[in-house]
Amino acid sequence: MSTHAKRERLLLADLLEAAGPDAPTLCEGWNARDLAAHVVVRERRSDAAAGLLVPALRSRLERVQAEFAAKPYEELVQLIRTGPPRRSPYALKQVDEAANTVEFYVHAEDVRRAQAEWTPRELDPVFSDALWARVERMARVLGRKSPVGLVLRRPDGQTAVARRGTPVVTVTGEPGELVLFVFGRQEQAAVEIEGDKEAILRLHNTPLGL
Numbered sequence: 716m717s718t719h720a721k722r723e724r725l726l727l728a729d730l731l732e733a734a735g736p737d738a739p740t741l742c743e744g745w746n747a748r749d750l751a752a753h754v755v756v757r758e759r760r761s762d763a764a765a766g767l768l769v770p771a772l773r774s775r776l777e778r779v780q781a782e783f784a785a786k787p788y789e790e791l792v793q794l795i796r797t798g799p800p801r802r803s804p805y806a807l808k809q810v811d812e813a814a815n816t817v818e819f820y821v822h823a824e825d826v827r828r829a830q831a832e833w834t835p836r837e838l839d840p841v842f843s844d845a846l847w848a849r850v851e852r853m854a855r856v857l858g859r860k861s862p863v864g865l866v867l868r869r870p871d872g873q874t875a876v877a878r879r880g881t882p883v884v885t886v887t888g889e890p891g892e893l894v895l896f897v898f899g900r901q902e903q904a905a906v907e908i909e910g911d912k913e914a915i916l917r918l919h920n921t922p923l924g925l
Contacts, residue, residue: 719845720812723819727754728796730826736788741825741900750822751791752784758799758815817849820891821898828903835905838891847890850897851875857897862921863914867893884910884918899924 736748745753760779783791799805805814827833838846850867858865858877865878868887877897886896888906896904899922908915 718808718812718816719842720815720819723816723823724798725796727819727823727826728792730823731795732789732792734826734830738826739829740822741829741903742822747826748784748788748791749780750825751788751795752780752786754819754822755791755794756780756783757818758803758805759794816845817853817894817898820846821895821900824891824895824900824903828900835889835892838889843890846894847873850890850893854897857924860921860923862917863910865918867897869893882911882914884908884914897923 731747731751734747736746736751738747740747740750742750742753756779760783798811804810824836827836847869854867854875854877858867861878861880861884863878864880864883865876866883866885867875867877868885869890870887886893886906886908888896888904892904892906896906901919901923908918910918
């Protein structure tokens, strides 16, 4: 049975393959090759991937990621497509779904939306609800850097508080767009923003996300 993470994994691999290694992405300073290397290292080299969370290990992560980026691009894409080795925690369907659904969705959009012409994807309701559930669960963590109060709202009125405080900025959009917004892709997220102009500007200039 296919899962959200599995479908997004295959889409990401297809997008990377079609874009080519030198294509731009929304990840600052990274082209498609760099992004592919990041994805592979994250789930195949846990010893290095710890550098994503531990600053003292960042240099090791960068070194290992550079080693993977030097591999043939087609090999990197295939490693993403086939998934992690059996010994990896990500090989467990439940772990893959929990850890990679948002990860792969965001990175797929990093590739798509860095192109000159793109349009928002129309996500099926079940996937949208799955993304919203993650927005609700992670809102406080992802919005902790916001310099103003931040409320995330679906078009149907459901809300999640990402940061308490005043003044308050309310960001309205479909769950997939809200995911991109709180993961620091504010420029490319198709959302409506309401609030004090100065507060909106401060939020706009603040990198959100992990």
